[in-house]
Amino acid sequence: MTAYSETVQRLMAELGKLPGIGARTAERLAFHLLKCSEAEAMALADAIRDVKQRVHPCKVCFNLAEGELCTVCADPRRDTSLLCVVEQPKDLLALESTGAYRGVYHVLMGHIAPLEGIEAEDLTLEALARRVKGGGIKEVILATNPTVAGDGTALHIASLLAGTGVKFTRLARGLPAGGQIEYAGRSILADAINERRQM
Amino acid sequence: MTAYSETVQRLMAELGKLPGIGARTAERLAFHLLKCSEAEAMALADAIRDVKQRVHPCKVCFNLAEGELCTVCADPRRDTSLLCVVEQPKDLLALESTGAYRGVYHVLMGHIAPLEGIEAEDLTLEALARRVKGGGIKEVILATNPTVAGDGTALHIASLLAGTGVKFTRLARGLPAGGQIEYAGRSILADAINERRQM
Numbered sequence: 001m002t003a004y005s006e007t008v009q010r011l012m013a014e015l016g017k018l019p020g021i022g023a024r025t026a027e028r029l030a031f032h033l034l035k036c037s038e039a040e041a042m043a044l045a046d047a048i049r050d051v052k053q054r055v056h057p058c059k060v061c062f063n064l065a066e067g068e069l070c071t072v073c074a075d076p077r078r079d080t081s082l083l084c085v086v087e088q089p090k091d092l093l094a095l096e097s098t099g100a101y102r103g104v105y106h107v108l109m110g111h112i113a114p115l116e117g118i119e120a121e122d123l124t125l126e127a128l129a130r131r132v133k134g135g136g137i138k139e140v141i142l143a144t145n146p147t148v149a150g151d152g153t154a155l156h157i158a159s160l161l162a163g164t165g166v167k168f169t170r171l172a173r174g175l176p177a178g179g180q181i182e183y184a185g186r187s188i189l190a191d192a193i194n195e196r197r198q199m
Numbered sequence: 200m201t202a203y204s205e206t207v208q209r210l211m212a213e214l215g216k217l218p219g220i221g222a223r224t225a226e227r228l229a230f231h232l233l234k235c236s237e238a239e240a241m242a243l244a245d246a247i248r249d250v251k252q253r254v255h256p257c258k259v260c261f262n263l264a265e266g267e268l269c270t271v272c273a274d275p276r277r278d279t280s281l282l283c284v285v286e287q288p289k290d291l292l293a294l295e296s297t298g299a300y301r302g303v304y305h306v307l308m309g310h311i312a313p314l315e316g317i318e319a320e321d322l323t324l325e326a327l328a329r330r331v332k333g334g335g336i337k338e339v340i341l342a343t344n345p346t347v348a349g350d351g352t353a354l355h356i357a358s359l360l361a362g363t364g365v366k367f368t369r370l371a372r373g374l375p376a377g378g379q380i381e382y383a384g385r386s387i388l389a390d391a392i393n394e395r396r397q398m
Contacts, residue, residue, distance in 0.1 A: 011246040041251045048244040049209040
């Protein structure tokens with residue numbers, strides 16, 4: 001009885017380590033890579049290699065960067081007195097896509113979640129404290145996710161940096177634009193009522 | 200406004216070319232590869248590279264092989280007068296796992312499906328014809344899938360090699376062992392009735 005050769009098995013094992021990729025999907029992907037042209041497979045292998053070699057965290061804010069600084073930190077027109085703290089580079093990109101923000105960022109690289117084994121030490125909090133205490137920052141927007149872990153992380157940061165004289169704000173909460181009240185969950189509606197604004 | 204850097208975008212594009220991987224999954228996988236250790240990412244890149252460099256179709260039967268011949272064709276104990284034609288290497292492995300077959304194989308590398316752009320010329324039919332006409336083969340088992348495309352491919356092969364004096368057979372059809380009649384589809388039950396056997 002034969003089985004897949006060691007090389008094929010190793011590829012399946014490596015593909016199976018990717019998040020959300022189970023054994024059957026890994027097998028399907030491996031067969032695709034076996035069948036496709038050499039150039040196609042190598043393009044993927046090279047893209048992985050290049051990303052690990054070229055893309056590193058920005059020295060200042062931990063956003064993805066190809067040089068020392070990310071494109072936001074390298075832009076002299078950004079307002080460095082306004083600092084927006086996000087969990088991950090994806091959040092930064094989402095905020096940037098609005099065009100509504102001209103300050104700079106700090107990427108935490110996750111949120112505090114002891115049950116998932118993510119402690120405060122695993123985030124870039126030390127660098128954040130150094131930036132805030134270094135002066136020049138007037139306001140820190142804690143733009144963590146509106147979840148238990150995100151809120152907890154924001155509270156941790158606010159208490160960590162209490163006494164620095166910096167103003168802490170967080171993103172507004174309420175009904176999502178375009179949504180419908182009848183489908184909004186209880187916590188969304190509670191936020192919408194509690195944070196109502198005069199018209 | 201920033202976006203992902205060119206290197207990150209290229210990785211997402213390459214991941215997105217994999218079957219069943221959409222843009223959102225490609226983004227998630229790319230972020231995993233950005234976050235994981237260099238060694239982990241390189242293990243995947245190397246596994247892809249190695250598979251394309253080391254694994255090639257068997258010279259005789261087109262099964263996956265690390266040398267010139269696959270493990271089945273290289274095994275002198277196999278009965279070379281009995282040839283089992285399968286669509287893909289996975290089918291060969293499934294049949295091998297039963298331990299019930301001691302003949303050799305021929306892997307078509309697909310099935311004829313003109314609507315998907317897969318013509319007879321895209322399969323390894325020419326090599327199959329050469330093997331059968333070369334003599335020494337007494338029986339060809341057409342073990343294509345019990346689907347419209349699989350059945351069509353089997354019929355095409357049988358008519359292609361008609362007159363070679365070789366016996367053509369196909370796998371038995373009927374109720375799947377362990378299945379239940381009440382859940383069996385109409386075509387399974389029709390097969391089960393039409394191919395009934397005396398007890």
